[in-house]
Amino acid sequence: MKYYRVAADGSPRLAVRTADTAYDLTSAKAELTSFLDLVRAASITDRTIDEVTDQLVGNADEIDVDTLESDIAAPVAPSEVWAAGVTYQISEEAREAESAMPDMYREVYNSERPEIFFKATPNRTVGPNDRVGIREDSEWDVPEPELAVVLYRGDVVGYTIGNDMSSRSIEGENPLYLPQAKIYDRCCSIGPCVTSAAGVGDPHDLEMSMTIERDGEQVFEGSTTTANMAQTCEDLVSYYNRHNAVPELAVLLTGTAIVPDESFTLQEDDHVSIDLEKIGTLENDVTVV
Missing domain, CATH: 3.10.330 (Vcp-like ATPase; Chain A, domain 2)
Structure with missing residues (x-):
């Protein structure tokens, strides 16, 4: 459902x-x-x-x-949104390419312990058809389409779509700038619905695609499958829960495998559309914040 x-x-x-x-x-x-x-x-x-x-x-x-x-x-109002990084090989390669310290991303991708980081508060999170943000002080900005796990007291109750908006230029300058690259006004969108865990079935067998339009023309298209995840949702949730006072309702983004190339950056009024099998389509326009 x-x-x-x-x-x-x-x-x-x-x-x-x-x-x-x-x-x-x-x-x-x-x-x-x-x-x-x-x-x-x-x-x-x-x-x-x-x-x-x-x-x-x-x-x-x-x-x-x-x-x-x-x-x-927005189908849920989570107290916290968290995210996992470097869970797909293409994401690991992209973050190596943008960074002056590429080895750290390679080590995380091959490690048992995933990268788990805080992403957003409710007032930084938007829903379907609302505007997602790109930072005014960033030169290279991309959407990151992700399967998102909806958690109640740390247990999986459903899945939705997440857009982990990111400044690649800020993170690429220094990995310690990750919070500024990830956490800011309108940095995350979720929706359009929550599909129950039973309705999704296997979360590692879902087709995902993303398109970006500018002035009515498509400027990016990409697709993947969650079968390519290096970590399972179960493992990511386990690490999120460890030694962590989790809120009653939270969302955990599970990483991206659709990464625009280095020549692409989002602009004001771009339209981002993310489609995920068994969940639906999350659409947002872009604004500078």
Whole structure:
């Protein structure tokens, strides 16, 4: 099942899509206005989120699918967004190429311990159709499309799409500048929905693609599969949880394998579209912050 946050008329509501039918879960249970409300209910009753939803849809109002897609906001509001790096070979090669210290990226790619870093707070994270940011003090900026794991108290409850916006010029200048390259206003987008863990099945068998348009013309296209990940989602989540006071709801981005070449940098008003099998399409325009 796919879960959406609908922001129609300024009143947040939780919606679910099953095959070609969409339902307003808030109409069936007024207390359910967010994905967090749903996972709390599932935790209290010791059921999965899909099992709770199955019980509710019979009393829920149907929603037109086109209306659902047009009114969506970020599907979750995680207290924290974290990210993993160098989990695909092409990412390792790209970060070697941009850096004056390439060996450190090669060592991480071949290491058992992954790179896990803090990415964003709620006020730095945007949803579908909102604008993602590129830093005004950066000369080389790229989107990074990623499978994102949605966690409740450290346990996997679903998956969404993440865009880990990055300044390659700042990180390339010195790896210690990574927080400035990664954490800033509008540095992350997530959406368009959360697909339950059962709905995704194997997270390491998903096709992913990204296109970038500028002035109505396509200037970049790339694709990959999550089968190329050097680390499993299970391992990444395990390291994220270790000795860490994790929040109730968090998102963990799992790294990128779609990297524009060195001649490409994002510009104001570029349109980024990320498609991930079994989840959907995350679209954002770009602005300078």
